[in-house]
Amino acid sequence: MTERTLRGKVAVVGVGETTYYKHSQSPDPEFVLALKAILAACADAGINPKDVDSFASYSNDRNDPSRIASALGCKDLRFSNMQWGGGGGGGAAAVGNAAAAIVSGQADIAVVYRALAQGQFQRFGLAAAGGTVAGENALVNPYGIFVPAQRYAFKMMRFMHDHGIKREALRAIAMASYHHAQANPRAVMHGRPLSAEDYDNARWIAEPSRLFDCCQENDGAAALVLVSAERAKDFKQTPAYILGVAQGSNHRHAARAYNATDLGTSSFGPVAPRLWEMAKLGPKDVDVLQSYENFTGGVLMSLVEHGYFKAEEANDFLKLENLLAPTGKLPMNTSGGNLAECYMHGLELQIEAVRQLRGTSTSQVPGAKVAGVIAGPMVTPVSTMIFGAEETL
Amino acid sequence: MTYLPAGLPAPVTEADKLDQPYWEGTRQGKLMVQRCGACGTWQWGPEWLCHECHSFDMKWVEVEGRGTIYSWTRCWHPVHPALKGFGPYVAVVVELPHAGKIRMLGNLIGDPQQKVEIGSAVTAVFEPHDDAKTPYTLVHWQRV
Numbered sequence A: 001m002t003e004r005t006l007r008g009k010v011a012v013v014g015v016g017e018t019t020y021y022k023h024s025q026s027p028d029p030e031f032v033l034a035l036k037a038i039l040a041a042c043a044d045a046g047i048n049p050k051d052v053d054s055f056a057s058y059s060n061d062r063n064d065p066s067r068i069a070s071a072l073g074c075k076d077l078r079f080s081n082m083q084w085g086g087g088g089g090g091g092a093a094a095v096g097n098a099a100a101a102i103v104s105g106q107a108d109i110a111v112v113y114r115a116l117a118q119g120q121f122q123r124f125g126l127a128a129a130g131g132t133v134a135g136e137n138a139l140v141n142p143y144g145i146f147v148p149a150q151r152y153a154f155k156m157m158r159f160m161h162d163h164g165i166k167r168e169a170l171r172a173i174a175m176a177s178y179h180h181a182q183a184n185p186r187a188v189m190h191g192r193p194l195s196a197e198d199y200d201n202a203r204w205i206a207e208p209s210r211l212f213d214c215c216q217e218n219d220g221a222a223a224l225v226l227v228s229a230e231r232a233k234d235f236k237q238t239p240a241y242i243l244g245v246a247q248g249s250n251h252r253h254a255a256r257a258y259n260a261t262d263l264g265t266s267s268f269g270p271v272a273p274r275l276w277e278m279a280k281l282g283p284k285d286v287d288v289l290q291s292y293e294n295f296t297g298g299v300l301m302s303l304v305e306h307g308y309f310k311a312e313e314a315n316d317f318l319k320l321e322n323l324l325a326p327t328g329k330l331p332m333n334t335s336g337g338n339l340a341e342c343y344m345h346g347l348e349l350q351i352e353a354v355r356q357l358r359g360t361s362t363s364q365v366p367g368a369k370v371a372g373v374i375a376g377p378m379v380t381p382v383s384t385m386i387f388g389a390e391e392t393l
Numbered sequence B: 001m002t003y004l005p006a007g008l009p010a011p012v013t014e015a016d017k018l019d020q021p022y023w024e025g026t027r028q029g030k031l032m033v034q035r036c037g038a039c040g041t042w043q044w045g046p047e048w049l050c051h052e053c054h055s056f057d058m059k060w061v062e063v064e065g066r067g068t069i070y071s072w073t074r075c076w077h078p079v080h081p082a083l084k085g086f087g088p089y090v091a092v093v094v095e096l097p098h099a100g101k102i103r104m105l106g107n108l109i110g111d112p113q114q115k116v117e118i119g120s121a122v123t124a125v126f127e128p129h130d131d132a133k134t135p136y137t138l139v140h141w142q143r144v
């Protein structure tokens, strides 16, 4: 039997983004944002949008692929796919799903997209008033637990307790994102640097998270164009090849009221080993990493569970200088990430990984050949992937 | 006097009645959880079958309302209209060692700025909301 793998078989040949806005500030409706990002990604690749035949998204994106294909006048709609799960957990999985469709002959030119206009729809960080709740929500909402900053606090708090993690470790993660955003004119926090004092003095949101441990909420859209590796060089950009992708969850994650077998986890424990196996690489091979920050505590656990360092080493490893491009041990969130570039549910992280392999990041890691992307942690399912330059095939 | 202000969503039994014995139990000051009739596995939250042996014979049994704090958070930022100008408040995940280490979530009664420690012993405190359209009772926790 031939090896079942996506390694080296599919490449990203185009990336596109809209302007990134603070939440509720987009002048365009969400569907228009989606279209603009897809058109930009096609232009980047040099592909006629009418030749796109497949679409994949995640997190219950509201923009139906059939409507997109009709709006664009696509000649053929072959594959349309929605990754289960909320939050940004599906960012890498959606790319993997599109890649799997290409490898299995179900898709030729696939677009992965995500669009958000929170002014048009309800914000993630605010709960609706009044009423009744049932099921899982009945066990948490009446106790004042509604939003992700609160729901995931229990995971981060437990992990930090078990391993003696200091606040300075979380601070380094936040400051790395803000540092890189200062070089990136697209970043919503461009021109708004974050000092250690600003971080330390910020108000609590839900312990262990202060204000700058929490992602922004934004409006915008992002898209990537994927084709088979055989065709990748027909387009105008340097291809970013998928070396590995994995999605999944930890044991009984969704058992209600915090009854997952292991609570203090990013959910990547069983998932990350499958990533490394497919990529035929390990953490030491990664030149630059984008790690989804819903909360800095989630990044902490993601890094540990991917094997970048042991939990006991976190306080030593998570120092600002280690996380900065161009020379840090593990340059991370080099566009500013969810904290300081834009909370595009993490799809902006995939785009930044592609830029690093093209050599066009605003905080470039010289000669980057392997770029990791960890999608949203602590939710279920989570997903993670590795891109590589041609030399890694 | 309730721990949190009035106006938060009221819990109701699910349409399929899966969790009905739990909510009925709280009205009588009883903590009812699931235990498998076939293999004895404790289970929380409720599900239609046993995650260990797949028996659908899930029994509802009363457990003693005591445990230890497994994790916690202190919430400062008001995310619900009823919480405007209120806070902080503490929520805890409590592990019940005598019931297969199942966990439950509630508020930690007492000074909201108290030092909270993982591992502390707590007991259940029932908080009835008799005036609600459909009366219900919440289960909080208090340091021993």
Ligand SMILES: [Zn+2]
Pocket: B036, B037, B038, B039, B040, B041, B050, B051, B052, B053, B054, B055
């Ligand atoms: Zn059983």
